[in-house]
Amino acid sequence: NAGVTQTPKFQVLKTGQSMTLQCAQDMNHNSMYWYRQDPGMGLRLIYYSASEGTTDKGEVPNGYNVSRLNKREFSLRLESAAPSQTSVYFCASSEGGGPDTQYFGPGTRLTVL
Amino acid sequence: KQEVTQIPAALSVPEGENLVLNCSFTDSAIYNLQWFRQDPGKGLTSLLLIQSSQREQTSGRLNASLDKSSGRSTLYIAASQPGDSATYLCAVRIGYSTLTFGKGTMLLVSP
Numbered sequence: 001n002a003g004v005t006q007t008p009k010f011q012v013l014k015t016g017q018s019m020t021l022q023c024a025q026d027m028n029h030n031s032m033y034w035y036r037q038d039p040g041m042g043l044r045l046i047y048y049s050a051s052e053g054t055t056d057k058g059e060v061p062n063g064y065n066v067s068r069l070n071k072r073e074f075s076l077r078l079e080s081a082a083p084s085q086t087s088v089y090f091c092a093s094s095e096g097g098g099p100d101t102q103y104f105g106p107g108t109r110l111t112v113l
Numbered sequence: 114k115q116e117v118t119q120i121p122a123a124l125s126v127p128e129g130e131n132l133v134l135n136c137s138f139t140d141s142a143i144y145n146l147q148w149f150r151q152d153p154g155k156g157l158t159s160l161l162l163i164q165s166s167q168r169e170q171t172s173g174r175l176n177a178s179l180d181k182s183s184g185r186s187t188l189y190i191a192a193s194q195p196g197d198s199a200t201y202l203c204a205v206r207i208g209y210s211t212l213t214f215g216k217g218t219m220l221l222v223s224p
Contacts, residue, residue: 004156042117042216043157043202058211090156101147102212104156 002026004105006091012111013081021076021108023091029103030096032074033058034066036087037107043090049074050096081112115140115207119215126193127223134188134218136203141181144206148177148188151200151217160201161188193222 007022025032033048035058045058049068063085065077074093078085091105116139126132136146145164149157161170161177163186169178176189190197200219204212 040216043204043212043214045211048211092157100145100206101159101162102157103159104149106156107154 004091004093004103006089006105006108008108009106010109012113013078014113015082017081018077018079019081019110020078021089021091021110022073023075023105024073025091025093025103026072027093027103028071029093030071031094031100032068033092033094033102034064034074034076035090035092036060037090038087046076046089081110083112086110086112115143115205115213117203117205117213117215119201119203119218121218122216123219123221125221125223128193128195130193130222131189131191132193132220134190134201134203134220136186136188136215138184138186138205138213140207141184142207143181144208146177146179146186147204147206147212148175148186149202149204151202153199157202190220193220195222195224198222 004025030051034046035043037043047066049055052071067075089108092102094100094102118137120135147162148160151157163170163179174191179186200217202217204214
């Protein structure tokens with residue numbers, strides 16, 4: 001049982017390049033989330049998907065797009081990377097009801113030069 | 114806007130001590146509160162979740178309390194061990210599945 005997996009673990013981009021961060025969960029969860037974690041700022045929600053086929057903006061959505069590909073997978077795309085997007089990105093999932101504990105992936109460390 | 118504050122930002126204690134980590138939030142209209150642990154370079158692991166109708170939750174040496182009216186939660190760690198060294202994050206759920214996080218308390222337990 002892998003839980004929440006993320007690829008890649010590390011990535012270096014040049015300003016203006018694009019990339020997609022992949023996330024998958026094997027817990028049959030309905031809801032999935034993308035966060036970024038920056039020193040001194042804590043974790044901030046970028047986008048979330050309450051259920052398959054729906055996505056909503058979080059606190060810091062600018063510069064990002066998401067796709068809920070199916071119930072298992074939720075991807076985050078940076079169309080034109082900027083140095084301000086240098087961060088650690090975490091994907092999480094939850095059942096989407098009741099206590100709704102969120103389970104986190106190991107993170108992707110992204111550097112934009 | 115909900116704000117979550119954690120005090121202290123860092124804490125260093127000798128092994129065996131009991132300790133308390135604090136979390137405060139500005140809007141008491143929360144659905145639940147979670148405590149997470151994060152090891153360096155790793156993701157978050159959920160430790161305890163307290164529903165808004167509950168006062169406390171316990172798991173092993175960990176006890177978390179919630180006083181919703183005053184906007185406060187504490188995480189009590191009994192008989193601390195070096196393996197408890199990590200960053201502890203508090204998060205409140207304020208809407209459908211959205212969490213607002215504090216910046217964390219970095220704990221170091223020395224042998």
